[in-house]
Amino acid sequence: MIPPLLQVEDLHVEFATRRGRVQAVRGVSLDLLPGATLGIVGESGSGKSVTAYAVTRLLDRAGRISSGRILFRDQDLTRASEGDMRALRGGAISMIFQNPRSALNPIRSVGRQLMDALGAHQDLSGRERRDRALDLLRDVLIRDPERRFEAYPHELSGGMCQRVMIAMAVACDPALLIADEPTTGLDVTTQKTVMDLLARLTAERNMGMILITHDLGLAVQYCGDVAVMQEGQVVERAPAATLFRAPRHAYTRRLVAASPTPRSTVQDLVGEPPRPPPPPRPQAAGTPLLLEVRDLVKRYAGFAAVDGVSFSIRPGESLGLVGESGSGKSTISRLICRLIDRSEGTILFDGQDVGGIPARDFHANPLRREIQIVFQDPHDSLNPRYNAFDCIAHPLKRMLGLRDGAKLRARVEECARRAGLPTELLTRFPHQLSGGQKARIGIARAIAARPKLLVLDEPTAALDVSVQAVILKLLDDLRREEGLAFLFVSHDLNVVRMMCERTIVLQQGRIIEEGDSRALFAAPCADYTRELLAAIPHFDPAPALAG
Amino acid sequence: MRALRAVGRRVGRRLVASAPALLGVVVFTFLLMRVLPGDPAVFFASGPNAGQEEIDELRRVLGLDRPIPVQLAHYLYDVGTGNLGRSLTTGQPVLRDLTERLPASLELTVTALILALGLALPLGILAALRPGSLLDHGVRLVCSLGVCVPTFVSGLLLIYVFYVVLGIAPDPTGRLDIFAASPPDITGFLLVDFLLVGDMEGWRAAAAQLVLPAATMALFTLAPLARMTRASMLAVLGSDFVRTAKSIGLGRGRVVLVYALRNALLPVITITGIVFSTMLGANVLVEKVFSWPGVGSYALDALLGSDYAPVQGFVLLMASAFVIVNLVIDTLYGIADPRVSIE
Numbered sequence: 001m002i003p004p005l006l007q008v009e010d011l012h013v014e015f016a017t018r019r020g021r022v023q024a025v026r027g028v029s030l031d032l033l034p035g036a037t038l039g040i041v042g043e044s045g046s047g048k049s050v051t052a053y054a055v056t057r058l059l060d061r062a063g064r065i066s067s068g069r070i071l072f073r074d075q076d077l078t079r080a081s082e083g084d085m086r087a088l089r090g091g092a093i094s095m096i097f098q099n100p101r102s103a104l105n106p107i108r109s110v111g112r113q114l115m116d117a118l119g120a121h122q123d124l125s126g127r128e129r130r131d132r133a134l135d136l137l138r139d140v141l142i143r144d145p146e147r148r149f150e151a152y153p154h155e156l157s158g159g160m161c162q163r164v165m166i167a168m169a170v171a172c173d174p175a176l177l178i179a180d181e182p183t184t185g186l187d188v189t190t191q192k193t194v195m196d197l198l199a200r201l202t203a204e205r206n207m208g209m210i211l212i213t214h215d216l217g218l219a220v221q222y223c224g225d226v227a228v229m230q231e232g233q234v235v236e237r238a239p240a241a242t243l244f245r246a247p248r249h250a251y252t253r254r255l256v257a258a259s260p261t262p263r264s265t266v267q268d269l270v271g272e273p274p275r276p277p278p279p280p281r282p283q284a285a286g287t288p289l290l291l292e293v294r295d296l297v298k299r300y301a302g303f304a305a306v307d308g309v310s311f312s313i314r315p316g317e318s319l320g321l322v323g324e325s326g327s328g329k330s331t332i333s334r335l336i337c338r339l340i341d342r343s344e345g346t347i348l349f350d351g352q353d354v355g356g357i358p359a360r361d362f363h364a365n366p367l368r369r370e371i372q373i374v375f376q377d378p379h380d381s382l383n384p385r386y387n388a389f390d391c392i393a394h395p396l397k398r399m400l401g402l403r404d405g406a407k408l409r410a411r412v413e414e415c416a417r418r419a420g421l422p423t424e425l426l427t428r429f430p431h432q433l434s435g436g437q438k439a440r441i442g443i444a445r446a447i448a449a450r451p452k453l454l455v456l457d458e459p460t461a462a463l464d465v466s467v468q469a470v471i472l473k474l475l476d477d478l479r480r481e482e483g484l485a486f487l488f489v490s491h492d493l494n495v496v497r498m499m500c501e502r503t504i505v506l507q508q509g510r511i512i513e514e515g516d517s518r519a520l521f522a523a524p525c526a527d528y529t530r531e532l533l534a535a536i537p538h539f540d541p542a543p544a545l546a547g
Numbered sequence: 548m549r550a551l552r553a554v555g556r557r558v559g560r561r562l563v564a565s566a567p568a569l570l571g572v573v574v575f576t577f578l579l580m581r582v583l584p585g586d587p588a589v590f591f592a593s594g595p596n597a598g599q600e601e602i603d604e605l606r607r608v609l610g611l612d613r614p615i616p617v618q619l620a621h622y623l624y625d626v627g628t629g630n631l632g633r634s635l636t637t638g639q640p641v642l643r644d645l646t647e648r649l650p651a652s653l654e655l656t657v658t659a660l661i662l663a664l665g666l667a668l669p670l671g672i673l674a675a676l677r678p679g680s681l682l683d684h685g686v687r688l689v690c691s692l693g694v695c696v697p698t699f700v701s702g703l704l705l706i707y708v709f710y711v712v713l714g715i716a717p718d719p720t721g722r723l724d725i726f727a728a729s730p731p732d733i734t735g736f737l738l739v740d741f742l743l744v745g746d747m748e749g750w751r752a753a754a755a756q757l758v759l760p761a762a763t764m765a766l767f768t769l770a771p772l773a774r775m776t777r778a779s780m781l782a783v784l785g786s787d788f789v790r791t792a793k794s795i796g797l798g799r800g801r802v803v804l805v806y807a808l809r810n811a812l813l814p815v816i817t818i819t820g821i822v823f824s825t826m827l828g829a830n831v832l833v834e835k836v837f838s839w840p841g842v843g844s845y846a847l848d849a850l851l852g853s854d855y856a857p858v859q860g861f862v863l864l865m866a867s868a869f870v871i872v873n874l875v876i877d878t879l880y881g882i883a884d885p886r887v888s889i890e
Binding site: 056058060082086087088089090091094095097099102103104105106107108116117120121152154165168169171172 | 785786787788790791792793794795796797798799801805806809810813883884885886
């Protein structure tokens with residue numbers, strides 16, 4: 001029997017807040033064998049990151065381990081001195097963080113930071129440290145390490161920064177690596193390279209790894225065991241394969257169901273019986289297209305972010321735009337919304353040329369109310385000084401000239417109901433609402449003026465999967481009932497497949513592939529699309545569960 | 548090399564860009580002086596009984612009878628050729644007056660700034676390392692006092708305590724005791740000149756004269772520097788990359804000094820530039836209290852005497868100083884922060 005590398009026993013962590021003490025972790029017990037991998041999965045606020053920071057004792061000033069033990073090689077870390085912890089950090093336990101660019105010192109070259117990491121635990125000469133640092137850069141597959149050595153974090157891509165971070169973490173051969181959402185915010189193909197690299201390095205060096213993530217697919221694919229956390233407690237722990245094939249706890253079951261898979265439908269996510277896809281609307285011959293885009297080009301300082309894109313949307317149709325960061329999908333959505341001006345090309349909306357209207361004048365155009373947008377960040381896209389009612393009422397006042405108090409109130413409440421926002425929450429301000437509730441305000445605001453086209457720019461990217469499931473369901477219902485057309489922008493291919501009848505795949509501002517969603521995902525033609533699909537971490541719950 | 552070239556380009560661009568601003572300052576002060584009440588001819592006429600004829604004659608000699616655009620054109624031509632006019636009070640060319648007095652002001656300001664930075668940085672860092680502690684509150688108190696008390700009050704207070712009561716400070720008048728021998732005029736900075744000729748006794752005497760006025764000014768500028776250091780240090784200490792530095796096991800000193808402080812200093816550099824420029828012009832009161840023969844008191848005297856040329860010269864000097872200080876700050880910033888070089 002090998003003794004475990006790490007053993008967390010009945011850990012409690014509390015935070016001092018303005019409203020008194022808050023228990024973030026309530027009695028977590030975990031263990032990890034040397035060289036094993038454990039995934040900790042949970043939604044925001046479940047305490048998964050706090051647990052990791054407690055292990056390395058890097059909690060913020062307000063956080064405190066109130067009880068429990070953390071045994072690392074039989075040493076209780078909750079009682080270790082700051083000096084002992086310093087020797088352990090980096091030397092025996094390393095961490096990798098979310099948002100790699102801000103995790104690196106912006107004014108120190110990455111090579112020097114690597115040398116710092118090496119120098120923290122090993123007595124090496126400057127020359128040796130430099131050579132070792134270059135070796136490490138090579139190990140994490142950074143091309144041309146001599147040149148990258150002198151680079152600053154802002155000169156590297158997010159994926160490269162994360163690889164540098166990995167190099168720093170493994171520099172002194174720790175026995176345990178804790179990766180806290182290491183690929184959140186990275187593109188799906190970058191995520192795959194980073195995760196494959198992590199898996200290979202930890203296996204080669206026989207390091208134990210704890211992967212903290214909100215993405216079930218990722219945890220299943222890269223971890224032996226998975227623990228599911230909810231509200232500061234581990235509700236279930238099992239080998240990855242069995243956990244998702246036969247989840248025992250109700251929360252795990254809900255989480256598994258809410259995660260989009262290559263076969264799920266929007267109704268599956270929230271556990272409802274599937275509905276047939278909306279029947280194609282009877283189109284009278286000669287009905288104009290709702291939106292027609294021809295040879296659209298947008299240049300920034302000579303660089304074409306959107307490079308000759310043409311597509312069309314029929315009334316009531318849902319079109320998906322997928323692609324990685326820099327593919328131009330957000331630029332296209334802003335061009336269609338007339339928030340920025342095109343460089344070339346035409347945009348016809350309902351047969352009228354709207355591309356020629358300058359973006360700064362479009363707000364006064366009667367067509368403004370026909371094209372509305374739902375933004376990516378539900379929090380930052382709301383005015384913090386407006387309560388929910390004002391947010392929804394604003395477009396009504398501006399675009400419909402609705403001033404009458406009773407009528408305005410009635411319409412706002414109707415929109416809120418349509419978006420599933422309880423009317424008693426209308427007096428609250430954004431900071432008093434949850435992410436899902438704020439997303440509902442954004443949707444209610446967008447549908448308030450009864451638009452014909454709704455542009456959704458990654459509407460669920462910032463939400464937890466269970467909230468995402470509910471919001472996707474809401475959007476799908478809205479579309480069926482109100483006859484809205486969607487331009488749905490997302491980096492999540494499974495979401496686009498569920499939400500859209502047709503899909504466009506973009507790469508570097510050009511359309512790579514276009515077609516019926518189901519056909520396109522079942523049999524992609526372009527290599528790039530295949531690559532994107534292959535990079536999605538996937539797991540397959542047993543078919544019995546899908547119903 | 549790449550960074551140096553980028554810095555050079557930025558400096559060049561800034562110099563070119565500052566020319567219109569300087570021209571604007573020159574024209575504006577010129578017009579301002581003309582619309583301010585007070586007629587230099589009346590002021591400099593032989594006495595209150597001077598007749599209208601004498602005044603008119605003076606106005607003709609001074610060129611004040613010509614239309615303002617013509618006066619402005621003449622003035623601009625003079626400034627362009629390096630002639631800032633002649634002071635009616637001292638009877639000397641303004642340029643010479645300013646070059647004689649500028650080193651005194653600079654010496655005082657630079658010493659005060661070094662003193663202020665030497666105090667503010669450690670205090671700000673310590674306060675940020677222990678927010679909410681007794682030390683933090685102490686620093687806040689000292690800073691508040693420094694800002695609340697006007698410089699002429701704190702100056703007089705320091706004179707009272709160290710000269711009158713304790714008697715350890717020298718007579719607080721001027722840059723050097725009247726009986727002491729001044730060094731040969733090499734740079735105009737007494738401390739430097741004494742060092743150059745190796746006169747350590749003189750150096751000590753000059754330094755002793757400098758301590759009180761410099762301390763007075765330093766007290767006043769302590770607050771913005773210390774508060775900025777604390778705030779920016781707090782922000783950086785809570786940042787992701789400091790957490791990374793801790794997570795790889797770097798020692799506390801290295802985390803605080805190399806990772807946190809170097810980043811936290813970036814905004815402090817900017818504030819230091821602003822503080823320095825302000826001090827240079829705003830130390831009039833300190834110069835008056837300590838009879839310091841600097842440019843500030845010179846310009847104030849000229850202003851009260853409706854003496855146009857020195858005031859215009861002083862404003863131009865201050866504007867140029869602002870431009871140069873900003874340039875230096877920008878250059879420093881460009882070297883300290885590699886992200887700035889991308890445009």
